[in-house]
Amino acid sequence: MLYFSKLRIIFITLISLFFIIIASSNLFKFNNTFLDKKINLGLDLQGGSYLLLEIDNNPLIEQKLQNFTITIRNHFKEKNIKLKNYKLTNQIISFEIDENLKQSVLDVFKDENSPINIYYPRFKTHEFEVFENENKIEVYYSKQGLVQLKTSSQDQALEIVRRRIDEIGTNEPNILKRGNDRILVELPGLDDPMRIKSLLGKTANLTFRFVSNNNNDSFGVEKLKFENDIEEANVSKRIILSGDNLLDAQPRMDSQSNETVVTFTLDRVGAKRFGKATSTGIGKQLAIVLDGKIISAPVIRDTIASGNGQITGGFTFQTATDLALLLRSGALPAPLNIIEERTVGPDLGQDSINAGIIALIIGFLLVVIFIFVKYKIFGLITNLSLILNLFFLVGILTIFEATLTLPGIAGIILTVGMAVDANVLIFERIKEELKNERNNLIAFDSGYTKSRTAILDANITTLLAAIILFFMGSGPIKGFSLTLGIGIFTTLFSVYFIARLLTVLYVSKNKEKEGLI
Amino acid sequence: MIPFNKYYNQFNILSISLVVISLILLTFKGLNFGIDFKGGTLIELRADDKKINVSSLRDTLSQMNLGDVSVKNFGNETDFLIKFENNNDKNTITKIKNNLDKSFGNNFNFRRVENVGPKVSSELLRSGIIAISVALTLMLIYIWIRFEWQFSLGAILALFHDVIVTLGLFSLLGLEINLSIIAAVLTIVGYSMNDTVVIFDRVRENLRKYSDIKIFELTNISINETLSRTLITSITTLLALISIFLFGGEILKGFSLAMIFGVIFGTYSSIYIANTVLVRLNVSQKTVLKEEEN
Numbered sequence: 179m180l181y182f183s184k185l186r187i188i189f190i191t192l193i194s195l196f197f198i199i200i201a202s203s204n205l206f207k208f209n210n211t212f213l214d215k216k217i218n219l220g221l222d223l224q225g226g227s228y229l230l231l232e233i234d235n236n237p238l239i240e241q242k243l244q245n246f247t248i249t250i251r252n253h254f255k256e257k258n259i260k261l262k263n264y265k266l267t268n269q270i271i272s273f274e275i276d277e278n279l280k281q282s283v284l285d286v287f288k289d290e291n292s293p294i295n296i297y298y299p300r301f302k303t304h305e306f307e308v309f310e311n312e313n314k315i316e317v318y319y320s321k322q323g324l325v326q327l328k329t330s331s332q333d334q335a336l337e338i339v340r341r342r343i344d345e346i347g348t349n350e351p352n353i354l355k356r357g358n359d360r361i362l363v364e365l366p367g368l369d370d371p372m373r374i375k376s377l378l379g380k381t382a383n384l385t386f387r388f389v390s391n392n393n394n395d396s397f398g399v400e401k402l403k404f405e406n407d408i409e410e411a412n413v414s415k416r417i418i419l420s421g422d423n424l425l426d427a428q429p430r431m432d433s434q435s436n437e438t439v440v441t442f443t444l445d446r447v448g449a450k451r452f453g454k455a456t457s458t459g460i461g462k463q464l465a466i467v468l469d470g471k472i473i474s475a476p477v478i479r480d481t482i483a484s485g486n487g488q489i490t491g492g493f494t495f496q497t498a499t500d501l502a503l504l505l506r507s508g509a510l511p512a513p514l515n516i517i518e519e520r521t522v523g524p525d526l527g528q529d530s531i532n533a534g535i536i537a538l539i540i541g542f543l544l545v546v547i548f549i550f551v552k553y554k555i556f557g558l559i560t561n562l563s564l565i566l567n568l569f570f571l572v573g574i575l576t577i578f579e580a581t582l583t584l585p586g587i588a589g590i591i592l593t594v595g596m597a598v599d600a601n602v603l604i605f606e607r608i609k610e611e612l613k614n615e616r617n618n619l620i621a622f623d624s625g626y627t628k629s630r631t632a633i634l635d636a637n638i639t640t641l642l643a644a645i646i647l648f649f650m651g652s653g654p655i656k657g658f659s660l661t662l663g664i665g666i667f668t669t670l671f672s673v674y675f676i677a678r679l680l681t682v683l684y685v686s687k688n689k690e691k692e693g694l695i
Numbered sequence: 696m697i698p699f700n701k702y703y704n705q706f707n708i709l710s711i712s713l714v715v716i717s718l719i720l721l722t723f724k725g726l727n728f729g730i731d732f733k734g735g736t737l738i739e740l741r742a743d744d745k746k747i748n749v750s751s752l753r754d755t756l757s758q759m760n761l762g763d764v765s766v767k768n769f770g771n772e773t774d775f776l777i778k779f780e781n782n783n784d785k786n787t788i789t790k791i792k793n794n795l796d797k798s799f800g801n802n803f804n805f806r807r808v809e810n811v812g813p814k815v816s817s818e819l820l821r822s823g824i825i826a827i828s829v830a831l832t833l834m835l836i837y838i839w840i841r842f843e844w845q846f847s848l849g850a851i852l853a854l855f856h857d858v859i860v861t862l863g864l865f866s867l868l869g870l871e872i873n874l875s876i877i878a879a880v881l882t883i884v885g886y887s888m889n890d891t892v893v894i895f896d897r898v899r900e901n902l903r904k905y906s907d908i909k910i911f912e913l914t915n916i917s918i919n920e921t922l923s924r925t926l927i928t929s930i931t932t933l934l935a936l937i938s939i940f941l942f943g944g945e946i947l948k949g950f951s952l953a954m955i956f957g958v959i960f961g962t963y964s965s966i967y968i969a970n971t972v973l974v975r976l977n978v979s980q981k982t983v984l985k986e987e988e989n
Contacts, residue, residue, distance in 0.1 A: 517812035526806035533944030541938030545931045595935025599928040606924045632896040636889040643885030650826035
């Protein structure tokens with residue numbers, strides 16, 4: 179255990195130098211791109227917002243089932259099969275049918291190539307389950323169908339969330355999928371998440387519909403509230419134009435009315451439809467509906483064929499900017515709920531960094547002084563390897579540009595406390611060996627050999643705990659387990675290469691000295 | 696040599712009573728779960744105005760129908776921690792901000808806001824329990840592969856003792872259990888195991904060496920031989936932890952306190968629980984040699 183070849187010594191020195199340089203690149207700026215790496219600070223240290231959003235797919239499921247009801251109805255109408263008593267409750271479509279026609283209807287649902295099973299050729303499973311309940315037939319989403327719906331709504335929502343956040347222009351946002359109905363958003367450096375929260379909380383479903391007091395409207399009429407929650411109006415269910423037809427939207431100051439408005443530009447299809455609607459509907463009120471609430475319902479005075487228009491609604495400049503942003507980035511497929519939020523202000527982050535560094539320095543000094551008093555020259559060796567250990571640990575975190583959190587700093591401090599364990603095990607063993615062995619070299623050699631299993635055992639147990647934490651833990655806890663886990667490897671390296679090398683150099687020069695340790 | 700073995704019985708009785716008391720506390724008093732596991736909202740505030748205090752803040756907030764609001768100082772005199780249960784209002788934070796500004800002037804800095812919904816908190820609790828169970832199971836498997844069953848039993852009992860008594864102490868003192876406490880408990884599991892394994896390693900080595908010494912004496916010899924290492928490692932770890940506790944800021948206080956308890960219990964239990972199990976199971980040289988023949 180005591181022999182080091184020249185080559186090995188050079189190798190160890192080079193590795194140590196390499197890590198010292200890498201670790202110090204956190205403090206200095208290197209022009210070399212390889213060396214210029216830095217540890218990322220977690221949101222709890224640099225300040226920022228962590229938001230976990232959950233997609234509420236229920237409205238989407240109901241919408242799709244509603245559409246499917248129409249598909250079914252039309253399909254069987256063409257075949258002159260009469261289905262009665264359509265109902266959509268609890269996300270189940272049910273209808274009644276004559277007993278003699280039942281089988282043929284069921285066959286249509288089960289037929290893999292039938293036009294109502296458009297889903298089958300693509301995914302090789304049924305999107306809907308069909309269930310016979312006496313004279314009723316019930317249709318609902320199959321497990322596969324539901325998964326497919328959720329994944330696709332998650333993909334869409336992720337895209338929209340990204341667009342909205344990019345529009346606000348925060349630096350380096352992190353937007354990730356979680357499960358099949360959640361989206362994780364990390365916004366570093368964001369002080370006040372209120373605006374983003376309110377922007378992400380809106381579905382931004384925009385429709386243009388006529389105000390209709392005529393109850394015979396063939397599409398049906400619904401009563402909607404205005405934004406102020408007081409006034410109401412009857413609005414036709416027929417959608418003339420939706421947010422999908424928008425090419426652009428911008429907040430503007432209207433020079434005539436001196437009011438903040440949102441101007442919009444429509445695509446070709448939208449412009450055509452808008453032109454037609456405005457020409458036939460002069461004198462009527464056109465309601466502009468956002469997420470089930472009427473923003474405003476201006477009276478149409480002229481045909482608007484250019485595809486440009488503007489929305490008024492008593493906006494402030496801020497609300498107009500936000501509405502324009504939402505319209506530009508598009509509507510979410512389903513509403514999002516914020517189910518977890520953690521925001522840290524930048525000054526608390528800085529306080530945490532300072533506290534963490536002070537705790538690290540003081541903890542380090544306490545350990546170093548204690549070990550020096552206890553072991554003198556070997557304490558010095560242990561301390562030197564402890565310092566290098568810190569460089570290795572920080573260096574590895576830097577190379578991988580890992581994220582350092584406050585618990586991560588705690589993990590580093592804890593590593594300092596526990597790292598001396600291996601050297602202590604070795605030195606105590608050597609002391610014991612020296613009681614029966616006069617030859618220093620032999621005693622040191624067997625001290626290293628005999629303490630090895632205990633050291634391995636001790637480190638494996640801690641490593642197991644760190645690994646479990648890494649896979650089970652979230653956010654900051656992951657940071658703790660990461661530094662604790664990497665710390666175990668760097669500790670073993672510094673004990674068996676740095677401290678051992680220094681010990682060997684010292685002992686071989688003092689072979690004859692008694693009471694060496 | 697310190698005669699540790701003289702007090703095996705007394706300390707066993709002490710440990711059993713500690714575990715029983717802890718279990719009673721955990722069953723009847725329960726743990727003080729933080730918002731991570733219970734759901735709810737937490738706000739850390741810093742006031743610029745020294746005149747603002749806990750009771751004036753509480754008065755203002757209690758008029759807002761937030762349900763059960765807790766307000767307390769957090770470290771500094773001008774830092775406050777506000778906690779309340781979940782409600783369905785998405786704009787609560789904005790409303791609180793406006794209300795505080797109205798009552799105290801624009802004097803607040805919202806340093807930290809955390810809001811955990813009921814679904815997420817129950818998931819976090821579940822995954823925390825799973826993490827601790829998986830850790831205990833893995834340790835059990837490791838120790839079972841590594842040692843004879845008598846040793847495994849000793850190590851596992853010591854481990855359960857440490858976890859239960861640490862949690863019991865948290866229950867007694869009403870300290871908050873949050874995500875970082877789970878991390879602390881897992882690290883304690885690793886540390887306690889580590890300590891026990893080092894002593895057991897020596898016990899096994901000595902069992903092979905001496906056939907004529909009874910386990911009662913032999914454990915004492917082994918404890919004494921490893922004692923200086925046990926103490927030095929505990930001391931350096933405690934030094935690091937105390938430094939985190941005193942200087943690492945309010946957020947790490949709970950974590951470092953749990954770890955400090957854990958390290959003390961872990962050191963104690965590897966001497967007085969793990970070893971006494973070996974004594975009570977009458978482990979002898981045969982136990983170790985038999986295993987090797989297989």
